[in-house]
Amino acid sequence: MPLPLSPAQTVQLAQSAYAMRLDSDLLTAVQAAGPGGEHFDIASGSRFTGVSGLSIPGGSSRTGFGYVAHGKAGTPRHGETLICVRGTEPTSVHDLMTDAHISAARSPLGLPVHEGFKNVAASIFGQVQTALRGRNPGTLHIVGHSLGGAAATILAEALIGTAGIKLYTYGAPRAGVDSHAQVVTKALGTRNVYRVYHDTDPVPMVPIFPFCHIPVGEVAYLLRGPGALVSVSAHLLDSYAKSVGQSGWTGLPVIAHRRFSLDTVDDLLAQAQSAAVGPAMHSIVVLRLIEKILGILLEAAGAVTGLALFGGATVLDKMAAALSSMAAASLAAAERVVEFVNVVMRFLGKQLLAKGAKLTAAFLRWLLSMLVTVIGGFAMQAIRSFR
Known part of the structure; x- marks a missing residue:
């Protein structure tokens, strides 16, 4: 069974996706990924763009949303592929409009999801398919922070059946409703979903009910954020990097699902x-x-x-x-x-x-x-x- 990427690696890789918003030179992503991307040929990868905003005149824009990179020969990741999706750029009005667009739309499997996140994933999907053509990877590692985590979740759903999938999200909002969470969790497998969040990070708390996280329930890596109040700084990738440190997944605290009635x-x-x-x-x-x-x-x-x-x-x-x-x-x-x-x-x-x-x-x-x-x-x- 393929080993997952480590928490430290995935935090660095989540950060590297942001470098692709306005820069098409993948060497920028290589630098941002640092040791986290050493087993993937990011420099020879494929940058993809995505559409954020609303479907009205002047209400959307297409910018870089991340990249696809294949594992290097002679490394443990040979035959595997990495997909990194960026989150919201705070200076982008269109990205912020995407976050706020909470109407429901149909996901790739026909399930109700957040329309804004679905639109971003849909605008990326064709480019990812092109980057995968002729590769037949054994495992897809899909990484995203914030909005990127929600879009990565829907992208992972669209890629079910392509290869084994491991999904890593940090501070991600809820992508779909309960039926979506149930189906996608079953298809990916709970052990292949690494959802990490700070307990004081407000972004994973939206949208509220009836939207749900995957894996279904509260099976996730729950990290202690600063203080006892909702904390803006808890959403920072730097904060997540400090919280995970060099720990492996087994060293991070897990909150298990409890069924309430x-x-x-x-x-x-x-x-x-x-x-x-x-x-x-x-x-x-x-x-x-x-x-x-x-x-x-x-x-x-x-x-x-x-x-x-x-x-x-x-x-x-x-x-x-x-x-x-x-x-x-x-x-x-x-x-x-x-x-x-x-x-x-x-x-x-x-x-x-x-x-x-x-x-x-x-x-x-x-x-x-x-x-x-x-x-x-x-x-x-x-x-x-x-x-």
Whole structure:
């Protein structure tokens, strides 16, 4: 079985993809990759471009998005191929528009994914196919940071069946919904997906439910970020490089998947309320509990089916309607939803609701919108400052 690239190698390679945005000389990528790329012939590789932005006049641009390089003869990577995809360039309005374009589109396997990320992957795919023609690699190593990690995930999906695939992402946002995560995880194999994120990095927290990470659930390499609050600096590749150091994959902490249900939601609410004592506003612990509780409540309300193919305001409207209906079902359900609302209100720094407060769909829509705006704002701050 082919060995994976090391954490230190993949961080360096993720960084090298950014060198290709405006520079077509692959020697620049060789220098940026350093020792991480020593077994791949990057200098003789193929730079690819991608389209970011929106499909409106003047709303998009094509720039370099990374490269394909083949393993050098006489090295352990001979017969393998490397694909590196860059993330958002903070000075690019079109890249930022891609990040914000959260409507759903069909992935290569026909599953619902983030439209902006899918469009970038689709604009790259043909060039990657050309670079692979006649090579028949045994293994594809696909690496990406931030937006590049999400695009790399969809690109890996499109390349299923081409070769064995190992996917490495750092601080990547969620690429698709649960059905997408389930199918792609099964096709790639959980052990072939190396998702690394800092617990205080805001970018992996977007888009919110119903979008999901692969590998499905919380099987990932979870690194401690700075402090207990959402941290912009946690998204920096330099921060990831320091966190992984020279450790191998077995030396990094792994968070295993836990299946939560409505039976456990009260315990999670209690944890959130306990964690919310003191400086709860923007607490990373509280935010992760909010995400879990929201998903459980919406699943219990039967709101997951039907959310998958909608983006933007429609998703928030459906989520708010589902929570409102749940609150109206019984006194116990209403109290549970009010508890959840107050956890969110405390996180946002807003005044708490009184016990027995009436929850309207309009109010819940506003609350969810505020939550999305705050998390998205953190993510944008991180993206704009990470270089």
